[in-house]
Amino acid sequence: MTDELSVLHVVVGHGLPAYFMNAVRSVREVAPGDSLLILDNASPDPGLRENLVQFAADDPMVETVLRGNNDVEANGKVGSLYEAYHVAFDYASSRGFDLVHLMQADFQLMWWDDDVVARAMSIYDHHPDCVNISTQILTRDELLGDEVSPSATEGVLALKNYGLTDTGLYHLGRWLSSGLTFGPSERAHSQRALQSGFEVLMHPWPTDAPIPWPAVIREGRQRGREVRTSERFLLRPLSPVKIAEIKGSGNQSWLEDVAVPWGWICLTPYWTTGVNSIDYWVMRSRDARRNGLFSALPRLELRGVSGKDRSRSARFDYCLPLFRLLIREPAREVHRRFSAWLSRNLSKRARAQNAAL
Numbered sequence: 001m002t003d004e005l006s007v008l009h010v011v012v013g014h015g016l017p018a019y020f021m022n023a024v025r026s027v028r029e030v031a032p033g034d035s036l037l038i039l040d041n042a043s044p045d046p047g048l049r050e051n052l053v054q055f056a057a058d059d060p061m062v063e064t065v066l067r068g069n070n071d072v073e074a075n076g077k078v079g080s081l082y083e084a085y086h087v088a089f090d091y092a093s094s095r096g097f098d099l100v101h102l103m104q105a106d107f108q109l110m111w112w113d114d115d116v117v118a119r120a121m122s123i124y125d126h127h128p129d130c131v132n133i134s135t136q137i138l139t140r141d142e143l144l145g146d147e148v149s150p151s152a153t154e155g156v157l158a159l160k161n162y163g164l165t166d167t168g169l170y171h172l173g174r175w176l177s178s179g180l181t182f183g184p185s186e187r188a189h190s191q192r193a194l195q196s197g198f199e200v201l202m203h204p205w206p207t208d209a210p211i212p213w214p215a216v217i218r219e220g221r222q223r224g225r226e227v228r229t230s231e232r233f234l235l236r237p238l239s240p241v242k243i244a245e246i247k248g249s250g251n252q253s254w255l256e257d258v259a260v261p262w263g264w265i266c267l268t269p270y271w272t273t274g275v276n277s278i279d280y281w282v283m284r285s286r287d288a289r290r291n292g293l294f295s296a297l298p299r300l301e302l303r304g305v306s307g308k309d310r311s312r313s314a315r316f317d318y319c320l321p322l323f324r325l326l327i328r329e330p331a332r333e334v335h336r337r338f339s340a341w342l343s344r345n346l347s348k349r350a351r352a353q354n355a356a357l
Contacts, residue, residue, distance in 0.1 A: 013105025
């Protein structure tokens with residue numbers, strides 16, 4: 001917490017206990033002087049909810065809110081996530097916080113200090129139409145997808161297609177005065193904010209690392225499996241030297257540079273959402289065209305494992321079934337696209353035959 005500004009860190013999650021506990025522990029590790037709100041969005045695991053309540057009971061700076069409903073019919077991807085967000089912002093405003101730092105439970109807070117807040121406030125001062133600064137450490141794929149662009153402030157990038165995002169640092173005073181609110185989906189509230197003239201800037205020293213290759217909850221069911229590690233966190237904490245390097249480099253930090261899986265193995269370039277389409281391979285093909293084949297080739301990330309870990313992880317803890325990535329999901333996508341093509345052509349043929357009659 002700075003001398004003048006109070007920050008509420010919020011971690012919102014549903015299920016996935018290994019990720020959830022990793023996230024809340026990381027916040028207390030790197031921001032011990034700030035308040036933390038743990039918002040459980042109706043997790044089905046009573047053991048997880050008990051652990052979250054106990055975690056808060058042991059720390060006077062932590063409070064837990066347990067929600068009782070996660071409506072997957074409203075949004076098959078995130079359920080009632082945005083209703084939970086409303087709870088978080090109501091909590092923050094009723095207690096007089098200045099900033100809300102919002103993370104989801106499959107993130108890890110890599111570092112935090114007063115400089116992060118001071119830099120964010122400087123960005124806010126120069127961008128009156130910004131309510132939300134992204135603190136997520138993005139993968140380099142964002143460059144391939146043409147998602148970022150220079151902003152009016154040198155050294156600060158903007159998210160081109162967003163007026164509001166689902167995570168990051170929010171200026172609570174502007175939030176309350178702007179009339180912004182979360183809608184039924186990220187696309188809905190993001191586009192509404194963008195069309196209203198709001199912009200999302202990227203913090204030049206991002207702090208929030210999504211766990212690479214995560215298990216996800218879709219339609220209320222878990223897809224994939226959580227990573228297990230014998231280390232203290234899922235990602236190796238940053239050293240003071242590395243943090244100083246991030247602040248002083250003048251370049252944007254990317255997830256592949258700073259997020260090192262600690263005691264487990266995964267592929268890099270990273271992927272940070274569900275593997276349910278051919279999208280990963282689309283990005284690899286773009287990478288190959290722009291940066292060469294070697295840059296695009298998936299390879300194992302081994303910086304955070306010992307020789308013993310490598311043997312154990314390769315056999316048991318590899319977090320992404322390769323069959324899904326290499327065969328099943330690409331085959332599904334090819335089948336989907338072929339079926340759509342076939343349907344279009346059959347419809348054209350039928351219309352042509354009807355016209356001939």
